[in-house]
Amino acid sequence: MMRGHRAPENPALSELELLIDDLSHDGRGVAHVDGKAWFVTGALPGERVRARRTGKHRHYDEAETLQVLHPSPDRVTPACAHFGVCGGCSLQHLAPAAQIAAKQRTLLANLERIGHVSPQRVLEPLQGTPWGYRRRGRLSAKWVEKKGRMLVGFRETNGRFVAELSRCPVLDPVIGERIDALARLIETMAARREIPQVEFAVGDGIGALVVRHLVELDAADRAKLVEFAQSTGLQVFLQPGGIDSVQALHPLDARLAFALPGYGLRMEFRPLDFIQINSDINLRMIDHALDLLAPGPEDHVLDLFCGLGNFTLPLARRAAHVTGIEGEAGLVARARENARANAVANVEYHAANLFEDQRDAAWARARHDLIVLDPPRAGASEVLAYLPRKETRRVVYVSCHPASLARDAGLLVREHRFSLAAAGVMDMFPHTAHVESIAVFER
DSSP states (O other): OOTTSOOOSSTTOSEEEEEOOEEOTTSOEEEEETTEEEEEETOOTTOEEEEEEEEEOSSEEEEEEEEEEEOOTTBOOOSOTTBTTBTTOSOTTBOHHHHHHHHHHHHHHHIIIIIOOOOSEEOOOBOOOSSSOBOEEEEEEEEETTTTEEEEEOBBTTSSSBOOOSOOTTBOHHHHTTHHHHHHHHHTSTTGGGOOEEEEEEETTEEEEEEEOSSOOOHHHHHHHHHHHHHHOOEEEEESSSGGGOEEEESTTOOEEEEEGGGTEEEEEOTTSOOOSBHHHHHHHHHHHHHHHOOOTTOEEEEESOTTTTTHHHHHTTSSEEEEEESOHHHHHHHHHHHHHTTOOSEEEEEOOTTSOOTTSHHHHSOOSEEEEOOOTTOSTTGGGTOSOTTOOEEEEEESOHHHHHHHHHHHHHTSOOEEEEEEEEOSSTTSSOOEEEEEEEO
């Protein structure tokens, strides 16, 4: 039976009252009717809501909230007028402190349920500003003939349409306050029907747009984009094909960078390179990771999935030697350039696919006193088949997916005889259900 309420008499009934008892991994409320889970958009734990079923499945049903009958004390008024339609955020109706508490519970539940491990210590969450934080992403673009308008924004919650945004308060204001202006610009272009997306990236003090176009832009369209760049101070890049086709339109010498002031570093990157989207949390995360890893001047450190060198170069300020491994050759090239530009000599980088067996590579057989892992959502189970080596005394694992971290934590504890000393979450993506976390393992 539904917890705290009777199940409807008519099983075909599409509207009913539900008591919400949990929050799902994607930010929906969870209720139970006769042992079956209902995932309810717009509902929060502890609430009683009137909801309409939107999807019926064998093991679960989906619904949307029509009316909140008994609100949660953690419910707040969303700051964005597009919330509920735009799919970019799912938790603006939940107070920030409650958001991070829910993410901490998700992490710990995954560690216990999937990895069968529990941290000896739960770390205090890292939190920053919940607004204007996002410095990288992709906006969809769509010319709508019936409206005679260009739409630029994130996909709607149903995923089928582009949300009609005027601004976005979670994006860096350099981009977030110019969405409507960008849409009106593309609206005037001859190629407006052939521009499906605009990616953005923000460095220190400057933003960049990468305009994907499926046809060659004529001189007039190019001139309009140049004028937009000049009037806004944004850098504009064109992308006629794959990632390798990206070229600067204006200025021709466009460059992006961000500083890591605590380490005297300046990190250059290209607009489609992976960087952590939250600059404030990234700075604090680096400090946090290095404090947990505690490298000494004699230590050799291995940084796996190193990207541009976000951890590698700060580590080099404290350790004897750091080796960075990354699967994307372009990021390896930029990491090497950053090491040279910052005069960091005690690092080396290698391009290697860490989802393939690399145990015979010279870098894998070398000495590693400490290891940092920062894998994508898939986790690092392949590399954990042969690393860490016996001399490795500590591992810090930065994760963007709690389920893969939990699985890999089980491997480190059971297969490699480490203990999970501590784990906690970092609010890299406020107002979304995305869980970024960090864990430290001791031999």
